[in-house]
Amino acid sequence: MITDATDLPVLKPFRLSCPLRGEAGPAIPLTATHAVVLVFALLLAVSIAQAAAAPAAPPILATLIKWTPLLAQGFALNIAMSFIAMGIGTALGFALGLALISLRRPVRGVAWFLTEFFRNAPWLVLLFYCMLLLPFELRIGDAIIPLPGWMKSTLGLSLAVMANVAELVRGAVNSIPFGQWEAAEALAFTRMQTLRMVILPQCIKRMTPPWMNLYAILTVGTPLASVVGVSEAMTLTGDILAAENRSELLVPMYLYLLLWFFVYCYPIARFTVRLERRFQVR
Amino acid sequence: MRCQRMIDLNPLWDWFRTLHDTTGINLTIFYDPFDRARFFNGFLTSLRLMGVCLVASVVIGVVGAWIQRSRFLPLRALTQGYVQFFRNTPPLVQLYFFYFALGSYLRITGPTGLAVPIVSNFTWAAIGLSLYAGAFNIEIFRAGIEAVPRETIEAAEALGYSRLKAYIYILLPLAFRISLPALNNNLVNLVKTTTIAYAIAVPEMLYVANQIWSDELNVPEMMNVLLVIYVSLVGLLVLAMGRWERAMRVPGYTPS
Numbered sequence: 301m302i303t304d305a306t307d308l309p310v311l312k313p314f315r316l317s318c319p320l321r322g323e324a325g326p327a328i329p330l331t332a333t334h335a336v337v338l339v340f341a342l343l344l345a346v347s348i349a350q351a352a353a354a355p356a357a358p359p360i361l362a363t364l365i366k367w368t369p370l371l372a373q374g375f376a377l378n379i380a381m382s383f384i385a386m387g388i389g390t391a392l393g394f395a396l397g398l399a400l401i402s403l404r405r406p407v408r409g410v411a412w413f414l415t416e417f418f419r420n421a422p423w424l425v426l427l428f429y430c431m432l433l434l435p436f437e438l439r440i441g442d443a444i445i446p447l448p449g450w451m452k453s454t455l456g457l458s459l460a461v462m463a464n465v466a467e468l469v470r471g472a473v474n475s476i477p478f479g480q481w482e483a484a485e486a487l488a489f490t491r492m493q494t495l496r497m498v499i500l501p502q503c504i505k506r507m508t509p510p511w512m513n514l515y516a517i518l519t520v521g522t523p524l525a526s527v528v529g530v531s532e533a534m535t536l537t538g539d540i541l542a543a544e545n546r547s548e549l550l551v552p553m554y555l556y557l558l559l560w561f562f563v564y565c566y567p568i569a570r571f572t573v574r575l576e577r578r579f580q581v582r
Numbered sequence: 583m584r585c586q587r588m589i590d591l592n593p594l595w596d597w598f599r600t601l602h603d604t605t606g607i608n609l610t611i612f613y614d615p616f617d618r619a620r621f622f623n624g625f626l627t628s629l630r631l632m633g634v635c636l637v638a639s640v641v642i643g644v645v646g647a648w649i650q651r652s653r654f655l656p657l658r659a660l661t662q663g664y665v666q667f668f669r670n671t672p673p674l675v676q677l678y679f680f681y682f683a684l685g686s687y688l689r690i691t692g693p694t695g696l697a698v699p700i701v702s703n704f705t706w707a708a709i710g711l712s713l714y715a716g717a718f719n720i721e722i723f724r725a726g727i728e729a730v731p732r733e734t735i736e737a738a739e740a741l742g743y744s745r746l747k748a749y750i751y752i753l754l755p756l757a758f759r760i761s762l763p764a765l766n767n768n769l770v771n772l773v774k775t776t777t778i779a780y781a782i783a784v785p786e787m788l789y790v791a792n793q794i795w796s797d798e799l800n801v802p803e804m805m806n807v808l809l810v811i812y813v814s815l816v817g818l819l820v821l822a823m824g825r826w827e828r829a830m831r832v833p834g835y836t837p838s
Contacts, residue, residue, distance in 0.1 A: 311835055312729045314760050316721060420816035422774040425788060425808055432801050520672040527674070527781050534675055541682075550686050554679040558671045565670040 315576075344552060360552050367540045374533035375560055378522040381454045381532065385522075386515050388458035393465025398495070400470040411466070418463035423456075424524050430456035431528040450532070453525040457518060464514050472503035509576040516568050520561060533557060608800040611807065617794055624790030625811070631707060631776050631786055636769055638712035643719025643765075647757075648749055650724055661720065668717035674778050677710040681782040707779035715772040722768060726761030727753055759830045766823040773816060787811065 399411035418426070430452045438445040476499050484494040526534035537557045541549060598612035611621040649661045668676065685699055685706060692698035701709075730753055738748040758765075780788045788808065795804040 311756070311760060311832065312731055314725055314729045314764070316725045316764060416817065417813055420770075420774075420813045420820065421809055422777040422788075422812050422816075424777040424780065425812055428788070428792075429805050429809060433805060516670070520670070523672040523674045524778065527778075534672070534678070537675075547686050550683040551679075554675065554683045558667075558675055558679065561671045561675065562667065566666060569666075569670055 344555060360549065363544065363546075363549060364552060364556050370536055370540065371533060371557070371560065374531065374536035375564075377450060377530070377532045378519070379564070381450060381457065381522045381525065381530075382515065382519040385454045385457040385461055386518060388455070389461025389518075390465050390511075392458070392462040394469055396462060396466035397469025397473075400466055401473050403491075415463045415466045418459050419467065421460070423460050423521055424527060426459055427453050427456040427524055427528050430459075449528070450525065450530045453528055453530050457521065457525075460521075461514065461518055465511070468507050468510055468514070469503065472506045473499055475506060476502055505579055509572050509579065512568060512572045512575070516565050516572070519565055519568075523561075533560065607803055608798060609803055609807070610798045610800065611794065611804075617798070620790050621787075621794065624785055624787040627704070627784065627790075628776060628786040628788075631704065631711070631779060631784065632773050634708045635711045635715060635772055635776060638708065639715035639719050639769070639772060640765075642712060642716025643723045644754065646716065646720030647723035647727055648746075650720065651727070651749070664713075665717045665720050668714050669721070673711070673714045673775055674781060676714055677707065677778060677782060680710045681706045703782045703784050704779075707776075707782060707784045711772065711776060711779070714775070715768060718768045718771075719765065722761045722764045723754075723757055725764070726757030726759075729760050730756050756832075759832050760835065762827050762830050766820075766827055770816060770820055770823065773819060774812075777812075 396411055396415060399407050400415060402408050402411065431449065434447060434452050434455070437447055473495075480498055480502070481494060484498045489498065522532060523534040525532055526538070529535070531539075534557065537553060541553055595613045595618075598609050602608045602613070610617040612618060646661055646665070650658055652658055681703060685701060688700045689697040690700055734752060734756070735748060738752040743752065776786065777788045779786050780792070783789065791804045791808050795801045798804075
């Protein structure tokens with residue numbers, strides 16, 4: 301028989317992402333940010349020093365600065381894609397998540413299938429699917445809506461986001477104590493009213509940290525679009541390297557691109573951790 | 583004694599040929615022996631890549647979590663830097679960085695006089711993906727280890743366990759059970775992420791499927807086959823992991 305009693309000593313809560321608070325040593329003054337910056341500086345310095353050994357060619361740093369505006373353009377597309385995919389995915393995901401907790405069995409079944417399907421499909425396969433099987437323009441009556449490549453891959457990404465958000469919504473609704481439902485019922489709220497005015501507002505708070513996590517994962521997923529030919533930051537980096545055609549540029553250039561993403565995503569990750577902690581204290 | 587083939591599969595293959603002739607659904611991977619062989623090889627390569635990365639990333643996680651408990655500060659800072667760097671940058675760019683940037687230095691001149699890479703693209707994909715998933719695993723195991731109370735470690739010390747022995751026999755088994763749900767989540771993600779090996783031309787399933795649809799012009803069919811195979815493969819994994827998770831659950835423990 302399984303009971304809630306246990307012979308094991310009481311365990312402490314499982315909390316992801318609170319870095320460098322091990323019990324092994326004293327709290328350290330050096331933060332993770334410093335470590336990362338150090339590693340970056342080291343790698344860049346090494347590669348620049350190495351390039352300095354071969355004179356004649358223009359310095360690496362000047363080349364990186366020369367291409368920065370172009371790279372920024374590509375990166376802006378990455379960010380735009382992440383915003384749009386997150387927006388579409390969240391809207392669809394909310395609807396799908398509500399369908400997951402529907403009282404009607406068929407609705408639940410269909411929603412479950414869609415969620416599992418898009419959660420289990422690799423993102424790159426979804427991207428290929430949308431890229432190759434969606435038309436390049438949509439005709440609705442006389443109106444022609446062009447569907448450029450980046451838009452199609454954004455749609456592919458938002459399908460994945462949709463399934464993940466749906467699962468988040470379901471999890472959050474289930475985590476609300478049942479007493480809330482009963483209390484609302486006692487006050488003669490209908491099911492829709494209960495959801496809208498009692499349950500979902502509480503869910504938003506619980507959902508925000510994992511939702512932001514999902515956003516960070518989506519952002520680092522946008523370079524996948526380069527595989528299907530969208531000219532975002534990764535594709536442009538490849539083009540720049542082809543244009544320069546200098547093998548000593550390879551390491552600094554890729555590191556530079558990685559740095560762009562890191563500078564964008566790391567603060568989001570830190571903020572998510574802070575938010576998580578704040579919501580935990582109650 | 584070699585076992586003879588139990589079932590003759592030819593009628594099945596012929597059925598797919600008839601399907602093509604009657605409906606136009608062109609599934610060459612079933613009736614064409616050449617396509618069948620290369621698709622099957624792609625499938626096996628995918629499985630191999632998944633297997634290697636799963637094991638390697640868990641090993642990285644276990645070792646990294648051990649290092650994060652080390653008393654030597656620079657080592658901890660370095661591990662933390664590695665974790666944060668790999669978690670917050672795109673896995674695809676990491677893979678390109680390994681294969682194109684680092685790979686460009688690791689070349690030797692082959693017998694034909696051309697530069698030959700020392701590390702194959704399959705190996706680079708395995709290294710890159712393992713490091714990527716390993717960074718998440720370190721974080722997951724660390725959280726699991728921190729959930730084990732100080733008293734348990736003290737008890738192990740009182741019984742004369744060394745730090746390493748206490749980690750292997752006491753801390754890790756407990757931490758593992760607590761971390762398992764998060765770990766499974768990450769490993770499922772890893773399995774899905776192996777598709778990006780396509781970008782550096784590792785002949786895995788997506789890459790081979792791409793070759794086939796380029797040759798046979800059956801994009802929709804191959805796309806659907808891919809989607810169905812991946813979804814069922816990952817679905818099976820999720821199912822198995824879920825069962826394991828339930829079996830390993832610490833009774834009465836709620837994660838937070």
